[in-house]
Amino acid sequence: MAGKPRTGGKPTINDVARLSGVSKKTVSRVINRSPLLNQATREKVEVVIAELGYVPNPQARALALRRNFVLGLIYDNPNAQMVLNFQEGVLDAIRDTEFALLIHPVDRRSPQLFDNIRRFIEQQRLHGVIILPPLSENDQFAALFDELGCNYVRMGSARLDDPAHLVQSNDREAVREAVGVLIALGHRRIGLVEGPEGFRSAMERREGWREAMEAHGLPCGDELVARGNYTFESGKEAAIQLLDLAERPSAVFASNDVMAAGVVHVARERGMDVPQDLSVVGFDDTAIAATIWPPLTTVRWPIRTMARSAAMKLIHPEAADKEQSLFPTEFVPRASTAPKA
């Protein structure tokens, strides 16, 4: 083919300009859909672009524009299904845009956590980052991003301080409703498998349980609460603690599905039938909820939609206010709950 660009390498804006007999600037105008441009010129250039298979170099663009069309996703989350849902949500938002997604999982127990995140932000010069819970619950990160001049949105499970940078669901109300269902089924002693200390989501879900119990004058003392850390194993340990009680509960609300699965596991090991001998309710509605036996009654929160909204806030900051910030949850009844025997 005649008129090909210099051997090797991809065609550049210069090649397009030369072959179509216009200046770089005009080609740039075509690419950026500048309105003040003759239609004939535009078409002429577009033909050459198509012929050459020209694609603008994003690095050069980022350099000239002093902005980088890349979002970052920072998380330390034990649950694979949830992380993937978050990722999918962000990807929904950037589909068919020029944005791309960089993922950056971290270890929240690492002493270098802050340095690590700082390095990531400084090195990559991202357009913005999204932080997932539980990291998002730490206000120090917000301060760090402000200091670094990096846009951010926090995914939170409860009201944090700064609505502009926040996408959230109301866990407390959701748990209140779920525990209310257990109470309506006749359960009086309802155990709580709590999330780890320092997690706002854990705190919110615990308070939801407490509020529901108190509203019905039911016991909500510490002996009915067992702490877990959102892992399957910790759910098993918490279940052992609750089922060893002299007056053992007839139902358990676990603060996430994985721990609920652990509860079901332990009940089964002890020869108890779920839901006949023990009703179990989880939270999150991750894949495991529908996969274990019996299928788990749980609460769904729209992770993917929320993540999409968070990304939208970063991509279109001017419309960030119009973007929804508080998302409703949904109670999902399945087979792990039954009326008290």
Added chain:
Amino acid sequence: MAGKPRTGGKPTINDVARLSGVSKKTVSRVINRSPLLNQATREKVEVVIAELGYVPNPQARALALRRNFVLGLIYDNPNAQMVLNFQEGVLDAIRDTEFALLIHPVDRRSPQLFDNIRRFIEQQRLHGVIILPPLSENDQFAALFDELGCNYVRMGSARLDDPAHLVQSNDREAVREAVGVLIALGHRRIGLVEGPEGFRSAMERREGWREAMEAHGLPCGDELVARGNYTFESGKEAAIQLLDLAERPSAVFASNDVMAAGVVHVARERGMDVPQDLSVVGFDDTAIAATIWPPLTTVRWPIRTMARSAAMKLIHPEAADKEQSLFPTEFVPRASTAPKA
């Protein structure tokens, strides 16, 4: 602080050069650890860099070097845990390097699949991409990446044609061993829940089952094979098909854990006890295997390590040959298998 760079923005190499009284070039030499440089000069510059908190702009670097320190991960995988393991493995490899990871999930049934991937590669100008199964099993992608001049490594479950771009495990042998264990437990009729058509992994695992059965003179006719598509639901359907057989199998090998979980599910619905009435073996050893009841006997393949190795091949192409390419699997006995009653 006196001598700060121009208001706003991050410090650039020019700021560092000016403040330390040397040229850009010298600063560049410091950054790139050029050996021919006076120690005193180096230290002087390093002090200024630390003081300013200077970090080189990766876009400018990418532009000048004509190489971009970003890897891409392309996949269409129904299993969250596996995808996350792959991601983690790649991230293991790039930790403490200047590389970053861009994820790009796709829909393999989409008619725009090729265009989509092509656009991704052309737009991002990645240093290299890693393709996960089942996408990796399609040789047309290899051709596409070659055409686009993009480095790639395929994660495969079997011997494909091009060892330089490949990281794999030997599924067939692993399944032969797993089914061998079932046979040793006294099972004679062993059903197979096969993976979807067109998946090399599905084919390899089926052949592993067949070879084991044939080696012991056991039946391996089509009636003992039910096709699934690696999802939980399809595992249930396959289980129904197998358990409806007049002469029903006493054991089932499912080509992945999720489908195995579906088999266990159906068995339970029918009041069968696993493993007393039915032994079940899965494949992958994803989180679900240890989470369901009973814990699933399965085969583990070192996803994370393999992904790490794949990324290493891209980061250090000169040492790619030294990087391991074939990884051993491991049989993981748990509670879903028992001697034939």
Added chain:
DNA sequence: TCAGACAATGACACCGGTTACCAAGGCCCG
């Protein structure tokens, strides 16, 4: 007829790094 408005396009500097090439200074050697 001509000034002024306006649309369309180009020239040129610049973003923040890199390399190629050259210059200057210190050292060795004959």
Added chain:
DNA sequence: CGGGCCTTGGTAACCGGTGTCATTGTCTGA
């Protein structure tokens, strides 16, 4: 003591885009 070599640092051009401003041509209205 002068020439060649090695070390070190500077200058300029370049990577592939973008912004600013100037230039050209055309149209309008006084």
